[in-house]
Amino acid sequence: MTVADLVQQSGWSPILLADDTREITGGYAGDLLSWVMGRGQYGDCWFTIMSNLNVIAVAQLLDVACVVFTEGVVPDAAVVNAARLHDINLIRTDEPTYAACVRLGGWMQ
Template structure:
């Protein structure tokens, strides 16, 4: 099992708010358009984003992601940090690019699930 604290250590994340360090991370999602995140992110995901306005915290809380990672050197403002604390959202940042963070998270989670990609490949092959 991977926890928020393990992810913090393995990825060398900068901690801003840690409300629940034993929260299990079961998946990941990358995205900045908030309705996409609400449509696709699942409970327990590590959400990687460059969006840092206050609404990020409401979206994190409603989707029940395990933690929010602000990527590419984005730093949260005081208002965001205060909201994360108040609403119990784990909030971190990293200077690493989104692509790299997602790759590393994917590997840490065991990353065996490439079923969707394989299925898509099969579909392309079948169409040829």
């Protein structure tokens, strides 16, 4: 599924869709950035409650398909601007991380 498909199917709120044609090939949930860098994969939909600028650097280095801020987390303008600069898709939802992952898992099957 693409990022556009995810937004449509989930009802989650897009914050920035830099390239919503990106294919989502997997998912990863985590907030410890080095842990995410060690385990995350290219094309992942990354669920996190971490919302500082370093999230954008990690998303870019891993080349994830999108970042989904869960549990009602809203990144500030500096984070969104950095994402715009580096073409990172950002989405947010009030859903708990676990519930969001379960839903993605269902759609990916």
